[in-house]
Amino acid sequence: MCLAVPAKIVEIRDSLATVELRGVTREASLMLLPEAKVGDYVLVHAGFAMQVIEETDMAETEALWAEMNGGPRTVHLELSRE
Amino acid sequence: MNETIQLAHGAGGRMSAMLTEEILRPILGNPILDRMHDGAVLDIGGKIAFTTDSYVVAPRFFPGGSIGRIAVCGTVNDLAMTGAEAKYLSLSLILEEGFAVEELKRVLQDVREAADEAGVSIVTGDTKVVGHGACDGIYINTAGVGALIEGADVAPQNIRPGMDVVVSGFLGDHAATITASRHGLKLPEAIKSDAAPLNGLVKEMLRAVPEIACMRDPTRGGAAATLNELAAQSGTGILLEEELLPVRPEVEGVCELLGFEPLYLANEGKMIVFVSSEKTETLLTVMRAHPCGKEARRIGAVTDKAPGQVAMKTALGGIRIVDMPTGSLVPRIC
């Protein structure tokens, strides 16, 4: 029961944000993520922002996908990090 | 001005005549309809194709269309998919007592516009009025006849392994637009229902490539339902390639938010075409030259493997089944 999608906060009024995903906008409550700011990417689940997304990590995942599809090697992972 | 439909509008007397004369004919009129006989006498040479469909759409108006537009496009497209050019349509209205006359006029206006766009005439019709609560505002039935296009032989049984599967444009625009508004999602204005008559495009396609094996418009149940039907009817396997599917980013956004897959979203102005692979390029060139086929592309192929099944090569390189949809499209959070 855990579909959640990344979306960008484009506006905040009180604790209600307008979030945007691929041109689609919707309202999402910030009650569970009061620290979110306009411009943040957040994970949205059931109409609530649940967490701020660290963009560097997201970019790394996207870069890996590009590599798998034949793109140049750009990610040099240290898999033993933690 | 807040005139509404009353039961007497359907009772056959003066009110019925008023409805016909003052509302229906001024909007829909043409020389055949204007004869106002019990039926239309039509001149159709050669083989004809004949189809009917009923339209119960909520909401009645949506970005890019309305129940009126769909009532024409749906029937015109069903004829086009059999390789026939629609010529004449019937129009039956079932109206709920209390339905606003102004709204009826807007629906009829859309019927007229779509009919003009498709080059078809509404030549006969009927109106019934039912009591308050017995229907949801307006239901429409249209039937259509058309002449078979010379040389066309379009049927699922013609589908053979080795053929290409082509789609005429972006998938899912119609259903994404409608479900978005139901669930508080806002789309940019450019994203709207794709409702459009495809007969013009089909005529061009058949003129250039008369060998087209089969065509079908992926309405309810989306491309997944249509392809599954055709795989079963032709006894062949269909293998799609996920990366080739044309889907607008906004429609993908709606899918991600509501847990849908674009292949399961209804379209009202798209078609899936099966053609021998050596003709694919010619066909695509013709399709892309037409406004309804600008984004036409190949999305997969027919195989002799897994007969009766639709599968898809995923972006990751695996192959998975594309199942027949079960039940209606509801947003999920799981």
Add this chain to the structure above:
Amino acid sequence: MRLMEVCGTHTVSIFRAGLRQLLPAEVELVSGPGCPVCVTPDGYMDAAIVYSGMDDVIVATFGDMLKVPGSASSLAEAAAQGGDVRIVYSPLDALAMAKENPEKKIVFLAVGFETTAPTAAAALLTAERENVGNFFLLPAQKLVPPAIRALLADEDARIDGFLLPGHVAVVTGSNIFSFLAEEYHLPGVVTGFSPTELLRGIYRLVRQATAGDARIENEYRCVVRAEGNQAAQKVMHQVYETCAAEWRGLGAIPASGLRLRDAYRHFDFSEARPLDLPPVPPKKSGCRCGEVLRGKITPKECPLFEKICVPEHAAGPCMVSAEGVCAAWHKYGGGIFQYE
């Protein structure tokens, strides 16, 4: 090597990506009990169905619940017979419905795991703050860690590592799964849902399992922090307390459910309007969902799978929801689909 993906969203993502067949034969993925819709018991659905038929009640639910069978029918069938069942995307949509329909009682079917539970709690707190007196929950939320413990209590579990639910961990934090490594000496990797993230998660898990390591790694760092979302945890703690819960297919698991604390008990519609429903007789269908949910057998080993048990007529919990293990195997051809 048997790796379990606990989360139903993982199960579906893995199938949709066509990932299973790309893995070497030595790596077997088994699906766990991570679909809260599937594990919602008959009795709960029966109550929701009865409520939906009451004149002054609107049942608001996520679309996932519509087809879940109770002992005799489903919400979809109840709606067809005049019950008022409305699909919402968010608990806040149900709250808005309550404000728009002051003459009705809005009963939101509060199902879900740690990811979803805080959203219903937040809607409840909003209703309290705004004095919306006609908004209620029918709570049946569940917790993931106790279910994993219940699985591992079984001697024949034979699981070599866990692909841990990324979106649950967004709320709980990855630390909540430390017990796997500490108490069971099993590795776990908190994983996202894109094909790349899944592959990375599986890779890390295989590396640990091969080396005999047992650590909890976080392969979904873009949203999962060690301590989770504390605002969400606070809201959950304020509104709910843990209780024993019945899992369809698994039975009762101690401290695996959430119920409203006394201060909020009046939001629980089953308290506000208790029903006296007959106890649900156990079904004797030969359904082996309990073993499927424990990862002991695959759906194909169940004699009912795709015979009398299909999504349109589900015999067991794993077939009822889009994310059910059996439903996913059915829909995507088992993921071991050979194209021939």
